[in-house]
Amino acid sequence: MANIGTIGLSIAFGMGIYSVVAFFLFNSNRGLKYLLSAKNAVYGTALFTTISVLAMLYALITGDFSIEYVTQYTSQDLPAIYKLTALWAGNAGSLLFWAWILVLLAALVTVSKENREYIPYASPIMMVVSVFFLFMLNFVSQPFVQLLSPPPDGMGMNPMLQNPGMVIHPVTLYLGYVGFTVPFAFAMAALIMKNPGDQWIKLTRKWTLISWLFLTLGNLFGAQWAYVELGWGGYWAWDPVENASLMPWLTGSAFLHSVMVQERKNMLKIWNMVLIIVTFGLTLFGTFLVRSGVVASVHAFGNSSLGAYFLIFTSLIILAALYLVADRINLLRQGNQFESYISKESSFLLNNLLLVGSAFSIFWGTVFPIVSEAVVGQKIAVGIPFFNQVNAPIGLAFTLLMGICPLIAWRKANFENIAKNFLWPWIIAIIGMLVMVFIGGITKPYALIAYTICVFVISSTLQDILKGVRVRKKLTGENLIVSLIRLLSKNRRRYGGYVIHMGIVMMIVGITGSNVFNSEAVKTFKPGETAVVGDYTISFKGLQQTSRDNMEVIYADLRVIKNNYDMGNLQVEKVFYSTSEQPMTEPAIISTFKEDFYVLLTGWEDDGSAIFKIHINPQIKWLWTGGWVIVIGVIFALWPGKGSGVGSRYLGRGEVSYGKRVS
Amino acid sequence: MVRGLVRKISLTWILLGSFLLLNISPALASTQSDIENSLICPACFAESMSVAACQDSTAQQIKEEIRQKLALGQTKVEIIKTYVDQYGEGILTSPPKKGFNLMAWVTPFLGIMMGGTLIYLALSRWVKVPSVKKSQAKTKPGALDDYYEARVEEEFKKYL
Known part of the structure; x- marks a missing residue:
């Protein structure tokens, strides 16, 4: 297997270089045969890299411990799925995986008819990057290095990665x-x-x-x-x-x-x-x-x-x-x-400023330890508090823009119009804020601002959709539902974007709630004891032990009751892997849109009592759900067919040309 | 003149908005987790993992110490100071806001302000307000207006 992999990689490397050269020859007018040859070389690179990846996967699955990589990241008792994922658990393997995706994409791009004109230039660029990765795999970080005396078993995978x-x-x-x-x-x-x-x-x-x-x-x-x-x-x-x-x-x-x-x-x-x-x-x-x-x-x-x-x-x-x-x-x-x-154009500039500004602040924070070491000779850490404090205002500002910018007209807008457009969203947002303060009892300014902005973004987006529906209804005489569906599906690029924005707003809600209102407690229980944390009543029966695949598990069954409602049993675990000294603490989580109840078994004592750490993390589920909403939005926007095309083009002063409505 | 006014209003608005947003720093839920997040676990300098995130025994011990110190009535600043005295500034997860380290905090916002200025300059070069003479701008209502409006609507429907 190791030989197949190594040979596959070297052939792929050779073909990759060849394809770049052949593309170059074609581009310097040496004839069409070079283009065909170059394309074939791209497919060949993809094929031979695939063969190497398959060889590696086969070696991982069968536990071929004569290969160093397999020994370093797997062991015999590792569950099959993690033997496969060991492909990207280590350095060389993950490079191989990366190169593989890259050459497959290069082949896909090259084969596509749509890109015909661009292929002679775009493909070689992708191949240059591929060749670099293949060079690394062939000469710097070889995945198929063999051991002279193969050990009977591997070192296993880091438990955290399982x-x-x-x-x-x-x-x-x-x-x-x-x-x-x-x-x-x-x-x-x-x-x-x-x-x-x-x-x-x-x-x-x-x-x-x-x-x-x-x-x-x-x-x-x-x-x-x-x-x-x-x-x-x-x-x-x-x-x-x-x-x-x-x-x-x-x-x-x-x-x-x-x-x-x-x-x-x-x-x-x-x-x-x-x-x-x-x-x-x-x-x-x-x-x-x-x-x-x-x-x-x-x-x-x-x-x-x-x-x-x-x-x-x-x-x-x-x-x-x-x-x-x-x-x-x-x-x-x-x-x-x-x-x-003031126009949509200029609002995009502002959006870009904040997004790139945020990226810059993160870049700066990430490299600051190096800068600091170089300038004053002190390697200082730059961590959570820095990034939170710097990025929270930027993040809030661009959330706000998400509510404002989509509603600003292309080319030319004015303040009266904008003020009129945003009257209702602002009224709703302010009512929302008052509700949050007086009924919800939220007093932390940061959360209040964040939530108010979120309400504003949601209501301004909905208002815009409503306005579109109304105009459509009036013009076509369709009923509300039909015109809503037609409006959305015929401008999928725009409304797909709105859906994505809603996903981002949900994520902002999740991030705000979980950062501002999280709380935690540490409780020590004797077996049979019950304790109250917030709205939750937890009863502990005692610790038990069991073994599973490649691990020993100490666990506790906790019965959780919230406001007289039985939330069921939670199994909290401490897992000892055969290959690792440090045990893993596996949390148990009850997740709702209001909050996550998150318990950890942190330790135990000789008398059978156990120590638990309990986190209450509000609204985290919004973060994950927002991610799925984004998936829906992207699919909605990209689904081929009518309505996914770009809108009208504005060529020059006063001229408007309508782009093809079909993508 | 109107243009200048609009410019001034939008600038003021942006400035006010950004000052408002910059002045609030996110207050985390509890002092305990605030302190845990501010300190690096001394056993994990290589990964620069915070006490809050770290699971090993040193971190557990420090968490317990923080809990006791808070119970004794020490403030966040005092507690963090004891650890800085003991381990040096390297134990902080974020650079202190003074001296050279102030650069860490200020640069991102300077960057954004510079970007904003660039955009403003670019806009003032790009924006060409069409000079419409007032006499031309006000057209008299014509006899065919209704007809044209209907045509426009008709055309518009094709795109619905």
């Missing part, structure tokens, strides 16, 4: 990271082809949005994994690696918004180029952070020389991209104008 969250989190995150290579490659191709219009944006819209969705989900699954597995009651620690995945999400979100200005008004071309370059660069920067050990992180794959390679490659490709932009800057000059200071 969780369903770890099956799905890396996959979604990698898909998101790697996916952004596609719009990047097309942007560069557009520049090389001297075709700076919005064609590359249109062709890659699906890719960008889907990558963005995967990045969103990857972050959420990671947060959820941390929440149910790490046992500290939180879900986001602003660890450098978490930041590394949030930054491209923020700049990617900015990009998704600002391309609309280019599509509609043929402006901001340079800015869009810069945004996609930065986003792509940040996805690579994340990989560099994880694998270099330059910053202290819980995610680090350990110190390795990989970091330097990533740093050099990332810098080179970013510099090359920026050079290309600078070289073609004349093509990117904008001919169009803004017609007013």
Whole structure:
């Protein structure tokens, strides 16, 4: 198996280089045969990388301990699913996985008829990135290194990674990271082809949005994994690696918004180029952070020389991209104008400012320890309090914009109109705030502001939909439901965006509630005792012990009653894995939209009494649910067919052309 | 003149809004978790994991110490100070807001302000208000207005 894998990788590397060369020859007019040959080489690279991945999976499943990687990350008693996920548990394996997704995407892009014009330029760019990863796999971090004397059993997987969250989190995150290579490659191709219009944006819209969705989900699954597995009651620690995945999400979100200005008004071309370059660069920067050990992180794959390679490659490709932009800057000059200071166009600029500003603040916080060490010689930590305090106001400001910007007209808006549009949403928001203060009893200013903004965003969005329905009803004479459905389904891009905004608002509610109102308690119980925490009455019967697969489990069954309502039994566990010294504390959670009841078994004493830590985390479920709402919104917006196209274009002063309504 | 006014109003609005938002720092639920989040577990410097997040025995011990100190009536600032005296500033999860470390806090907002200024400058270059003469702007109601309105509506329906 090891040989198949190694040979597969070297063939893939060779073919990857060949494809780049052949594309180059085709582009210098050496004939069509080179294009066909180059395309085949792309498919070949994908095929041989796939063979290597299959070889690795086979080795992992069958427990071929002659391969060092298999020994390091699996053991015989590891459940089958985690033997498979061991592919991305370690350094070399996860690089292999990354490269695999990348070459598959490159093959998909190359095979597509839709992209025909762009292929000779976009494919080689994707292949250059692929070749870099294949180079790493062949020469720097080889996954198929063999051991001279294979041990009878492997070292096993880190218990923390044995969780369903770890099956799905890396996959979604990698898909998101790697996916952004596609719009990047097309942007560069557009520049090389001297075709700076919005064609590359249109062709890659699906890719960008889907990558963005995967990045969103990857972050959420990671947060959820941390929440149910790490046992500290939180879900986001602003660890450098978490930041590394949030930054491209923020700049990617900015990009998704600002391309609309280019599509509609043929402006901001340079800015869009810069945004996609930065986003792509940040996805690579994340990989560099994880694998270099330059910053202290819980995610680090350990110190390795990989970091330097990533740093050099990332810098080179970013510099090359920026050079290309600078070289073609004349093509990117904008001919169009803004017609007013207040317009949808200018509101997108504000949105971009905040999203990119937030990404910048996170970047700054992440690298500050290095800056500080270099300047004053002191390596200072930059952690949760910093990022919360800096990003909370920025986050609230852009939530507010989410309520305002969609309602501002393209081209030209004025204050009277805006004031009229927002009268009702503001009244509702203020009523909502009064209700929260006097009936809900919420007095913390931060939460109050956040919730009020959320109410405002929801009501202004609903108002806008209602207005559309009313106009439609009047014009067509349809009834309310029909016109609502038709309105939404014929402008799916717009309303899909609204759905996504609602998902984000739900997440903001969740983040606010869980950060501002969380509480915790530590209780020691003797067997048979009952205690009251908040609204909950908990009774403890005693500790029990059992063994499962590769672990010994000490657990307690807790009966939980909330306001005389039986919430059922909770099984709280402390798990001892055969391969790890430290036990894992598995929380038990009762999750409702109001709050999560989160219990941990932290220890026990000789007399059979047990110590529990109880967290009450309000509204966390809103965060996860918001993620699913975003999925619905993206699918709604992207579903092919009528209604997913772009709206009217504004060419110049007074001219309006309607874009094709069918995508 | 109207344009200048609009500009002034929007600027004031943005400034006020941002000052309002900047001045509130999120107060976490309890002093206990606030302190736990402010300190790095001394056994986990390599990962710079906070006491709150860390599960090992050192962190448990510090959590217990914090609980006792709070029970004795010490304030958050006092408690954090004892740990800083003991381990140095490296134990803080966030840089103190003084000296060079102030840079950490100020730079992001400086960045955003600079970005905002750039956008403002760009806008003032890009915005070309069409100069419509007043006499032209006010058109008299014509006989065909109704006809045109109906046509517009008719055309509009095609896009519904």
